[in-house]
Amino acid sequence: MKNRAVSSIRDLCLGALLLFLHTQVVAQTSQERPKVITTVSPITNIVQNIGGIHVQVIGIVPDGTDSHTFEPLPSDIKTIQAADLIIANGLDLELPTMNLAKKVKKPQTAILQLGNNVLNEEDWQYDFSFPRELGHPNPHLWLNIELVMGYTDIIRDHLIALNPSNKTAYQTNAAIYRDKLQKLDQAIFKCVETIPQKNRKLVTYHDSFAYFAPRYGMTVIAAVQPSNFSEPGPQEVIHIIKQINHTGVPAIFGSEVFPSKVMAQIAREAKVKFVDQLSDDELPPAPNNSFIGMMASNLTIMTEALGGDAACMAGIDASNNAF
Numbered sequence: 001m002k003n004r005a006v007s008s009i010r011d012l013c014l015g016a017l018l019l020f021l022h023t024q025v026v027a028q029t030s031q032e033r034p035k036v037i038t039t040v041s042p043i044t045n046i047v048q049n050i051g052g053i054h055v056q057v058i059g060i061v062p063d064g065t066d067s068h069t070f071e072p073l074p075s076d077i078k079t080i081q082a083a084d085l086i087i088a089n090g091l092d093l094e095l096p097t098m099n100l101a102k103k104v105k106k107p108q109t110a111i112l113q114l115g116n117n118v119l120n121e122e123d124w125q126y127d128f129s130f131p132r133e134l135g136h137p138n139p140h141l142w143l144n145i146e147l148v149m150g151y152t153d154i155i156r157d158h159l160i161a162l163n164p165s166n167k168t169a170y171q172t173n174a175a176i177y178r179d180k181l182q183k184l185d186q187a188i189f190k191c192v193e194t195i196p197q198k199n200r201k202l203v204t205y206h207d208s209f210a211y212f213a214p215r216y217g218m219t220v221i222a223a224v225q226p227s228n229f230s231e232p233g234p235q236e237v238i239h240i241i242k243q244i245n246h247t248g249v250p251a252i253f254g255s256e257v258f259p260s261k262v263m264a265q266i267a268r269e270a271k272v273k274f275v276d277q278l279s280d281d282e283l284p285p286a287p288n289n290s291f292i293g294m295m296a297s298n299l300t301i302m303t304e305a306l307g308g309d310a311a312c313m314a315g316i317d318a319s320n321n322a323f
């Protein structure tokens, strides 16, 4: 009887000790996961899909915020100081954040600017919203899925360099993600094929389809938003209405992040549909809360509005790898 009591006390102590050790290990693991700081939601989501459960990814530009005018908050300094790797889109999209990061990051922490690594400078695009004379190129590379496949490879390689012990996991995650991107890329081509040739034209408010259009056989007729992100002037509005009438596009597009009264007015006067739901940096709600989900939503909206068949997006897997 006495022995049994002693042994159950011993079991209890052993159990408590094991629980304590387990808690310590779990706490240590989450502390030891490399901290990767990212910027806009699509980039954050792409990094999460490749890093999976092995990295802690913190995006500092809140979802649905205008990433072009975003200025980091004083509270972001602490986050950036703790970073083991900083991943941004680049091409000057996140200039204030990059300037701050260079000042406050740990000396050994690398800053990876994806766009600057996948696209040679001679292929950077300048246009009405991003004029060459201001020196900042159009940064929206991630709407071109071929370029995002390039982003995936670069992110994978940098995560492996940062944390070689999880090399296999990063390789597997990147391969799964690349496969999903490949299917998305092919589906976008199919969507565009269903749009009557004469309608494969984009008039958008925010100028985010500059790298998308040439890949998928569309033409950007006009992007309305001026380079200082204000509303266009009356001359510009008249010019755009003429262009719409001349080219015969059936719909023009805006986004929720950039509400524009002028765009609605242009649509009324040009007698075309105005669809204000395209997105370049706000992810859709669950269950499609992913970069791939955002693109599937863009293509569904665009294809339907331009007279195509949005069934092209039906088979797209917008789920995330576990993270």
Ligand SMILES: [Zn+2]
Pocket (backbone or CB within 6 Å): 067, 068, 140, 206, 208, 280, 281
């Ligand atoms: Zn944008």
